[in-house]
Amino acid sequence: MKNHLTPFSSSHPLTRMISSSSAGTEPALDSLAKRMTSDSYVVFLTGAGVSAESGVPTFRSSDGLWKKFKPEELANFNAFIKNPVLVQSWYRHRTEIVENVKPNRGHFAMAEIESKVDKFAVITQNVDNLHQRAGCEEVIELHGNIFRSYCIDCKEQFDVQLFSENGEPIICRCGGLVRPDVVWFGEMLPIDAFRLAEKHARKCDLFISVGTSGVVYPAAGLSSLAKSSGAFLAEINTEPTELSSIMDVTFQGKSGEILPELISLLES
Numbered sequence: 420m421k422n423h424l425t426p427f428s429s430s431h432p433l434t435r436m437i438s439s440s441s442a443g444t445e446p447a448l449d450s451l452a453k454r455m456t457s458d459s460y461v462v463f464l465t466g467a468g469v470s471a472e473s474g475v476p477t478f479r480s481s482d483g484l485w486k487k488f489k490p491e492e493l494a495n496f497n498a499f500i501k502n503p504v505l506v507q508s509w510y511r512h513r514t515e516i517v518e519n520v521k522p523n524r525g526h527f528a529m530a531e532i533e534s535k536v537d538k539f540a541v542i543t544q545n546v547d548n549l550h551q552r553a554g555c556e557e558v559i560e561l562h563g564n565i566f567r568s569y570c571i572d573c574k575e576q577f578d579v580q581l582f583s584e585n586g587e588p589i590i591c592r593c594g595g596l597v598r599p600d601v602v603w604f605g606e607m608l609p610i611d612a613f614r615l616a617e618k619h620a621r622k623c624d625l626f627i628s629v630g631t632s633g634v635v636y637p638a639a640g641l642s643s644l645a646k647s648s649g650a651f652l653a654e655i656n657t658e659p660t661e662l663s664s665i666m667d668v669t670f671q672g673k674s675g676e677i678l679p680e681l682i683s684l685l686e687s
């Protein structure tokens with residue numbers, strides 16, 4: 420049973436929810452809470468909207484020095500080979516931004532749900548480590564993590580982002596260039612992470628898409644996979660997305676408001 424989005428007049432997030440048709444007059448969030456029990460298998464898919472609530476600027480909203488560059492011009496392998504110091508410096512800038520924000524109530528709510536249910540995973544398109552900082556343990560990073568790096572030649576991993584201090588590119592002991600462990604334009608998603616994400620989507624009871632527009636494939640295909648495998652699908656986003664039509668229930672608003680409300684229903 421699908422729901423279709425309709426316009427809302429109220430600005431309160433909880434009154435702007437769309438009720439699942441299967442829930443009758445029961446509030447939609449309450450029906451989602453009832454499906455979330457101690458033996459549930461719950462999977463979240465998160466995107467930029469979740470980070471934006473913590474104040475992480477989107478990829479495109481560069482400022483200062485970096486205003487003149489388009490992300491596509493820096494976040495790709497050829498740009499890195501051409502000017503590694505420039506790309507490493509841009510990532511230093513982005514890392515500093517992320518270091519200065521905090522996980523929000525939505526991140527913490529997901530970590531709390533992890534502690535309440537039998538099986539759980541967050542599949543994230545974000546690279547900012549905020550789910551881990553909020554205490555989530557099972558985090559699958561589809562686009563990598565800005566706080567890690569690896570050598571492009573010997574593939575040695577470094578658990579920190581390495582920065583040039585002297586205008587020279589960062590080089591591995593093998594002589595290879597060290598790049599951020601993030602997925603760049605034109606690159607494949609890490610295959611192990613994506614396979615694990617597919618496994619979770621196929622097996623879960625509840626699949627909740629949060630703060631993601633649904634247009635970026637193949638990550639967007641995970642929602643369809645969960646649906647065809649029998650999961651109940653929910654979406655939390657500030658606006659309707661391309662995936663809204665396949666959801667069993669959708670909530671328009673901030674995850675930092677809606678997820679804590681869900682937690683309070685779990686506890687009642």
Ligand SMILES: [Zn+2]
Nearest residue numbers: 570573591593
């Ligand atoms: Zn190396």
